[in-house]
Amino acid sequence: MSSALAEHNGNNGVSADDVNTEVSSAVSATTDRGGLCQLEVNVSSAKLKEVGGIFAKGNAYVELTIDSHQPPLKTEVGKKTWTPSWNEHFTVLVTLNSVLEFKVFNHNVLKSNVLLGQNSIKLADILRENNGKLKDCGLKLDLRTEKNGTRLPAGDLYVKLNGIDLTTSELNNGIQSNSTTPANGSDNRSGTDSPASPIVAQSPNSNPTQQATARPTTPVPPTSNRPPPPPPNQNNTAGITGSIPNQSSTATNEGGNSDSQVALPDGWEERTDPYGRHYYVDHNTRTTTWERPEPLPSGWERRHDQYNRPYYVDHNTRTTTWHRPTSESIRTFQQWQERRQQNQDVRRQNYQQRYLIPSSGIQVVGRDLPPGWERRIDHNGRVYFVDHNTKTTQWEDPRTLAPLPPSWEKKVTDQGIVYFIDHSTKTTTYTDPRTGAPSFSSYQGNFDWRLAGFRQMCQDSALPGHTKIAISRNTIFEDSYNAIISLKPYDLRKRLYIMFKGEDGLDYGGLAREWFFQLSHEMLNPMYCLFEYANQNNYSLQINAASSVNPDHLKYFKFVGRVIAMALYHGKFIDNGFTLPFYKRLLNRGVSINDLEQVDPEFYNSLNWIKDNNIDECDMEMFFTADMEIFGEIKTYELKTGGSDIKVTDENKEEYINLMSHWRFTRGVEDQTKAFMEGFYEVVPLRWLEFFNEKELEMMLCGMQEIDVDDWQQNTVYKHYTKNSKQVMWFWQFVRDRKNEQRIRLLQFITGTCRVPIGGFSHLMGSNGPQKFCIEKVGKESWLPRSHTCFNRLDLPPYKSYDQLVEKLNFAIEETEGFGNE
Secondary structure, three states: OHHHOOOOOOOOOEEHHHHHOOOOOOOOOEOOOOOOEEEEEEEEEEEEOOOOOOOOOOOEEEEEEEOOOOOOEEOOOEOOOOOOEEEEEEEEEEOOOOEEEEEEEEOOOOOOOEEEEEEEEEHHHHHHHOOOEEOOEEEEEEEEEEEOOEEEEEEEEEEEEEOEEOOHHHHHHHHHHHOOOOOOOOEOOOOOOEOOOOOOOOOOOOOHHHHOOOOOOOOOOOOOOOOOOOOOOOOOOOOOOOOOOOHHHHOOOOOOOOOOOOOOOOOEEEEEOOOOOEEEEEOOOOEEEOOOOOOOOOOEEEEEOOOOOEEEEEOOOOEEEOOOOOHHHHHHHHHHHHHHHHHHHHHHHOOOOOOOOOOOOOOOOOOOOOOOEEEEEOOOOOEEEEEOOOOEEEOOOHHHOOOOOOOEEEEEOOOOOEEEEEOOOOEEEOEOOOOOOEHHHHOOOOHHHHHHHHHHHHHHHOOOOEEEEEEOHHHHHHHHHHHHHOOOHHHHHOEEEEEEOOOOOOOOOHHHHHHHHHHHHHHOOHHHOOEEEEEOOEEEEEEOHHHHHOOOHHHHHHHHHHHHHHHHHOOOOOOOOEOHHHHHHHOOOOOOHHHHHHHOHHHHHHHHHHHHOOHHHHOOOOEOEEEEEEOOEEEEEEOOOOHHHOEOOOOOHHHHHHHHHHHHHHOOOHHHHHHHHHHHHHHOOHHHHOOOOHHHHHHHHHOEOOOOHHHHHHOEEEEOOOOOOHHHHHHHHHHHHOOHHHHHHHHHHHHOOOOEOOOOHHHOEEOOEEOOEEEEEOOOOOOOOEEEOOOOEEEEOOOOOHHHHHHHHHHHHHHOOOOOOO
């Protein structure tokens, strides 16, 4: 399968930063799972034997595998050297009998990576040599490679081990007990083998403390109807003072429990009180309960923080929680995720294509055109003017403009955009010196012209070089924030070079599209409390007035403003859009009562009622004030100075409605909006957007949503296929048979984004500019389809049947993520 996927299957391992960002140094080295320990591995450097000739340069990286079958952990690539220095830390879960395998590869862009050398170590041997204590334990590993059946030296690899501190008895007992279990350190807590994973979850210092404010307590058995069971003591609970017992040593079945019952979790024991009632002892927390505990679900683990508080690690999602998970809670969470995904799909479908009504231009009556000018009408009924003197055309009527000032000259770019030359200062500008407005702002009837002018301004302001941003998929929000907020605004206008850690994709534009899509999905997530949905039926976003719960929220709003402007500047799309009134405020345009209708229908209807009725007759006792509740506290704001003493009457109600409409959009979000706009305008100045309205700005950021299959098919090219090839006909049948949401996912698989650009599929952009969607015949029928998002190309093997094509395409779309080599 791995050979069949290109840009969407490049990551088969976990990068160092994926792991290290989710590890707390406060977590103890030995965990509660039977025999599992936390080990820190530092891959320092290497001295490699040169291969490929004297002028060849190495691009080496290391793969670390625990017990052979786990996904490898990969370092960054040490470029152009045979003595790379990585100094990367990995924190993994191991048993005392684990085997650590190190492989050094030479990274190649155009072909498969080459294994330079490998070596493996047995943790038990290292522990015996160091008396069970691993603290800055430096190792020099002799790398070997096999050639023609002979093992040859390939260099040296330097690593350090940290984090295990055992006594001699613990070491001997641990190695002896683990020798009877599989080397992967599996346990039978849930009735099946669940091997230890080298993926480490987040520290409770980051996630759980944000989710709960108090330590959860183990339920205490009720005392009103029956006496509680006796507390555990040292005589009958060996696990209290010694190491926490595992199930095999402490879990009993007193009282004749049936064999069909699920085994107790580690550290639990079932007992019977003097009245013959069953209760359960938790040796981990020294508590008792009447309820039989369920074993932890597959992939979960119990740990303790530095304050000895128990928390739970979900290795499946690499998250932590204070609450003990149950099958029911996990099922509820999964159902919530499914509903959230469905809501997201509905929100995506709310986007509609919007076009401006073509303007017929302004006709001046009673004056003749200047000599050499002619008035014409294009095929859309729009009026334009021809200057036969310069052999140019323009939308504006030459009779409405004054002559250019002395030393000024008007010219047109290759894209048809008017600009002006000031020969006295030897400068050029798009601003008309007669009006002070951009030259293409008069093209009100042609959105494409104004968009082309905006793109030209972005291109003219771009700086040479590129901005490199390296991020991890699992921490894309945090990594992107740290990278973007530390850069100067002018660096954000350079060409972007995005790297996903642990993946080998080359960014010709596809990775940048993927980054904008994934990052916007994360940073605009209402669960971060920065933004909220407009209402329960409108999934467009607006600023959350309660965002101040995060003391650094203004910094994050500035970051979000920068990212949104970068998407606009670089011609990329974001996952979700904002409300139209938000775009109006971004364009520095006023909002009115009509803008409230889609955001807050109830508020809108209330103001409309005031507008349509006589307030004096109703005697409503309203004043120029408004109330707002945040965190349970109600505050009163004056809409104008002294508003608490000014009563609303039928005479001044128009002013009240206008002030109240403005307050509704600004209540509690003035500072957040200011920070957002500060970050936005650092990248895209407001004057560049003066000739767009809020609907066009939304289209520029979000693109069109509905997939027009006919437009897609008409703007597709083929290599080694023709439009009449049976595989091509099957492909379009497959597309037409899918729902719109599935078509979007197919489009995202091929192009890196689910958004279609403004203008349809004919405006798809590739790494070298406009690039239509391409279907190329590649591979064998057993291969999976491959995507090249930077070139909008799908490699479609010559399948023998329609059913086979459907199976392969569905698998490629649903089961792949990441980027591989081009």
